[in-house]
Amino acid sequence: AAEGPAVATQPTAGSSPFNTLLVSTKDNITTICFNRPEKKNAITVEMYNEIIKALEQAGKDESVITVITGSGDFFCSGNDLTNFTKIPEGGISKMAKDAGELLRAYVQAFIDFPKPLIAVVNGPAVGVSVTLLGLFDIIYATEKATFHTPFSQLGQSPEGCSSYTFPKMMGNAKASEVLLFNKKLTATQACAQGLVTEVFPDSSFQTEVATRLKAYAKLPRNSLALSKQLVRGTEKERLYKVNDQEVERLVERWQSDECMQAIMGFFQSKAKL
Amino acid sequence: AAEGPAVATQPTAGSSPFNTLLVSTKDNITTICFNRPEKKNAITVEMYNEIIKALEQAGKDESVITVITGSGDFFCSGNDLTNFTKIPEGGISKMAKDAGELLRAYVQAFIDFPKPLIAVVNGPAVGVSVTLLGLFDIIYATEKATFHTPFSQLGQSPEGCSSYTFPKMMGNAKASEVLLFNKKLTATQACAQGLVTEVFPDSSFQTEVATRLKAYAKLPRNSLALSKQLVRGTEKERLYKVNDQEVERLVERWQSDECMQAIMGFFQSKAKL
Amino acid sequence: AAEGPAVATQPTAGSSPFNTLLVSTKDNITTICFNRPEKKNAITVEMYNEIIKALEQAGKDESVITVITGSGDFFCSGNDLTNFTKIPEGGISKMAKDAGELLRAYVQAFIDFPKPLIAVVNGPAVGVSVTLLGLFDIIYATEKATFHTPFSQLGQSPEGCSSYTFPKMMGNAKASEVLLFNKKLTATQACAQGLVTEVFPDSSFQTEVATRLKAYAKLPRNSLALSKQLVRGTEKERLYKVNDQEVERLVERWQSDECMQAIMGFFQSKAKL
Numbered sequence: 001a002a003e004g005p006a007v008a009t010q011p012t013a014g015s016s017p018f019n020t021l022l023v024s025t026k027d028n029i030t031t032i033c034f035n036r037p038e039k040k041n042a043i044t045v046e047m048y049n050e051i052i053k054a055l056e057q058a059g060k061d062e063s064v065i066t067v068i069t070g071s072g073d074f075f076c077s078g079n080d081l082t083n084f085t086k087i088p089e090g091g092i093s094k095m096a097k098d099a100g101e102l103l104r105a106y107v108q109a110f111i112d113f114p115k116p117l118i119a120v121v122n123g124p125a126v127g128v129s130v131t132l133l134g135l136f137d138i139i140y141a142t143e144k145a146t147f148h149t150p151f152s153q154l155g156q157s158p159e160g161c162s163s164y165t166f167p168k169m170m171g172n173a174k175a176s177e178v179l180l181f182n183k184k185l186t187a188t189q190a191c192a193q194g195l196v197t198e199v200f201p202d203s204s205f206q207t208e209v210a211t212r213l214k215a216y217a218k219l220p221r222n223s224l225a226l227s228k229q230l231v232r233g234t235e236k237e238r239l240y241k242v243n244d245q246e247v248e249r250l251v252e253r254w255q256s257d258e259c260m261q262a263i264m265g266f267f268q269s270k271a272k273l
Numbered sequence: 274a275a276e277g278p279a280v281a282t283q284p285t286a287g288s289s290p291f292n293t294l295l296v297s298t299k300d301n302i303t304t305i306c307f308n309r310p311e312k313k314n315a316i317t318v319e320m321y322n323e324i325i326k327a328l329e330q331a332g333k334d335e336s337v338i339t340v341i342t343g344s345g346d347f348f349c350s351g352n353d354l355t356n357f358t359k360i361p362e363g364g365i366s367k368m369a370k371d372a373g374e375l376l377r378a379y380v381q382a383f384i385d386f387p388k389p390l391i392a393v394v395n396g397p398a399v400g401v402s403v404t405l406l407g408l409f410d411i412i413y414a415t416e417k418a419t420f421h422t423p424f425s426q427l428g429q430s431p432e433g434c435s436s437y438t439f440p441k442m443m444g445n446a447k448a449s450e451v452l453l454f455n456k457k458l459t460a461t462q463a464c465a466q467g468l469v470t471e472v473f474p475d476s477s478f479q480t481e482v483a484t485r486l487k488a489y490a491k492l493p494r495n496s497l498a499l500s501k502q503l504v505r506g507t508e509k510e511r512l513y514k515v516n517d518q519e520v521e522r523l524v525e526r527w528q529s530d531e532c533m534q535a536i537m538g539f540f541q542s543k544a545k546l
Numbered sequence: 547a548a549e550g551p552a553v554a555t556q557p558t559a560g561s562s563p564f565n566t567l568l569v570s571t572k573d574n575i576t577t578i579c580f581n582r583p584e585k586k587n588a589i590t591v592e593m594y595n596e597i598i599k600a601l602e603q604a605g606k607d608e609s610v611i612t613v614i615t616g617s618g619d620f621f622c623s624g625n626d627l628t629n630f631t632k633i634p635e636g637g638i639s640k641m642a643k644d645a646g647e648l649l650r651a652y653v654q655a656f657i658d659f660p661k662p663l664i665a666v667v668n669g670p671a672v673g674v675s676v677t678l679l680g681l682f683d684i685i686y687a688t689e690k691a692t693f694h695t696p697f698s699q700l701g702q703s704p705e706g707c708s709s710y711t712f713p714k715m716m717g718n719a720k721a722s723e724v725l726l727f728n729k730k731l732t733a734t735q736a737c738a739q740g741l742v743t744e745v746f747p748d749s750s751f752q753t754e755v756a757t758r759l760k761a762y763a764k765l766p767r768n769s770l771a772l773s774k775q776l777v778r779g780t781e782k783e784r785l786y787k788v789n790d791q792e793v794e795r796l797v798e799r800w801q802s803d804e805c806m807q808a809i810m811g812f813f814q815s816k817a818k819l
Contacts (some may be wrong), residue, residue, distance in 0.1 A: 453662055
């Protein structure tokens with residue numbers, strides 16, 4: 001798919017077809033920007049679907065690299081937990097199953113993305129926005145970024161293929177702190193563990209990253225896409241299977257008492273503020 | 274198995290059913306302590322069997338996490354080489370085969386352990402007590418700990434799934450020094466290579482680790498167990514196969530001239546002291 | 547194969563059967579030295595074939611370890627691009643196919659090598675001489691060494707199983723910089739990423755490495771070979787498959803416009819010097 005020179009329609013500023021994202025293509029770079037800064041870019045059901053759609057378009061457009069970043073102070077605060085407060089007619093069981101299908105499709109869009117995918121982590125990242133970094137090719141972070149996956153605090157379990165990618169990149173001894181025991185990593189720690197490619201001072205973050213991206217976008221398009229697919233190809237079947245297993249476990253978790261109590265506790269503590 | 278609330282009988286101090294271990298459960302933490310300090314906690318045949326049994330019980334009891342540590346100055350000096358001096362009626366071949374079956378069952382007890390497993394490495398670790406760390410979830414070490422696997426010095430070959438877990442966590446370039454060329458790692462080196470989660474000053478080791486363990490033991494039990502099983506599940510079949518191959522090779526090695534000469538040399542050099 | 551005590555014929559200095567290599571065996575160490583210093587040890591078709599042959603002999607000889615190094619200031623500048631200027635009768639398609647078969651056999655000789663294989667990186671390493679380091683057991687480097695794989699600059703894609711070994715050892719976030727975006731690593735960076743075992747000051751490089759090699763060569767031969775085969779065995783099938791996929795992709799790449807233009811650009815820029 002990345003081979004063809006097909007040129008996608010480029011949304012111009014102001015006419016974006018997305019409600020929760022800003023998407024633009026310029027100088028061979030497609031940028032997908034999470035755009036719910038007032039909610040720390042927490043991902044709603046609509047936003048999951050829009051990101052899947054934006055990735056599908058970026059995979060086919062004429063860009064050489066695709067960049068994901070956040071607007072405002074946060075990169076992304078993860079799954080919007082209000083997603084769990086809209087119980088559909090089918091009850092909790094139906095809600096959990098639907099959420100599982102959406103998550104599976106969301107993660108698969110990253111597994112299948114055919115070009116170099118670069119995260120520009122402009123601030124704190126939480127939950128699924130952290131775990132999915134294991135499926136990116138390059139991760140640049142400001143020194144102000146943090147990386148937090150409080151799964152067990154919320155009675156949940158890892159997703160985004162992190163149960164495979166995190167032990168692979170950092171070893172089980174370090175990955176367990178993050179995946180099981182809710183350890184929040186600083187940008188420097190995340191870089192030492194292989195989750196982040198490079199950390200920059202916040203004052204020069206955007207300009208230094210822009211310089212690198214500009215250089216990358218001038219490289220031969222097909223060579224880059226095919227090289228990325230080669231690297232990913234060696235573990236694609238594995239990643240599909242891991243995604244399935246993680247989703248299956250989460251669908252169970254979401255219906256467990258442990259998880260419901262933990263999420264209720266989250267909203268109660270917020271209500272007290 | 275980790276789902277049920279089954280409560281195991283808790284041995285009280287003084288009535289332990291184990292000869293070589295101290296096992297206790299308190300505040301959601303089951304602790305298995307190697308208890309042959311006069312022999313640097315070297316593992317005899319009886320002790321292998323007792324650890325397997327203690328792990329089986331800990332996997333089913335009501336604890337949230339399980340901790341393994343050593344009494345005295347050593348964590349564990351590995352396989353007690355006197356195990357090789359009791360030649361049974363079937364001769365060396367029978368001895369090697371029996372030792373292989375015991376090792377296979379011992380390693381499998383760690384592969385299958387269903388809850389977070391935490392090593393508190395209170396001093397030097399040797400041989401199989403080092404290699405098995407690749408199957409733990411968290412490894413805390415005092416700065417006085419060292420990690421040594423002198424396989425080729427003893428004419429032997431790697432076990433404990435280390436031929437897979439060590440290259441996975443530290444890359445082949447670093448793993449080969451340890452697995453092939455007998456390099457002894459300091460705690461700091463082991464931490465840099467991903468074998469150890471965190472290193473502590475010896476003076477505050479026990480108190481700092483206790484604080485972390487206490488916090489972990491308050492997290493949702495099922496969420497932790499299921500998350501750990503998810504992480505391990507992605508490579509369980511692989512680990513069984515690696516265990517089989519390592520045991521098969523060692524059974525050959527134990528019957529080789531190289532190995533016998535190396536072990537005789539070990540006892541001769543000890544006798545001279 | 548490594549079990550037998552078969553002693554290979556040892557070429558004495560002056561009567562080497564190789565045109566592009568110096569090969570010698572002494573004190574249980576077989577050394578294969580790239581010997582085209584005037585061309586920075588760039589690998590010609592003849593040299594690929596000679597290295598395959600030298601590895602085959604070293605695998606069967608009486609040595610305990612095998613060492614690969616370079617003569618002169620470079621370790622190896624990678625594939626000699628003049629290999630691409632001799633278009634055979636069958637045209638570019640035939641040339642690409644032949645080059646692919648040679649590369650596949652070359653990489654397989656490293657996958658299959660049955661004893662500890664040690665790289666002594668005496669200076670800059672480029673292209674396939676970098677990627678293949680993922681198949682060595684120990685990599686010692688002088689501080690003056692650099693590691694550069696400019697695949698996408700040349701319109702090409704990764705080989706030497708690096709699309710698998712590099713992400714495995716350093717994580718995708720760091721591997722992508724090297725494999726996709728042409729980042730040149732210093733020796734210190736390569737060591738931090740797990741590509742290099744240890745870095746030495748240039749002034750003491752040769753003597754410090756010689757001390758280590760001498761000690762390794764005194765260890766039990768079979769124990770070392772069998773341990774190495776055990777470590778490699780856990781991923782051998784995977785490595786064959788990765789090698790096949792990388793070669794297939796490169797054969798396509800070599801016939802692409804992107805690649806031809808990039809290689810012509812390389813020669814034009816050289817011609818201007």
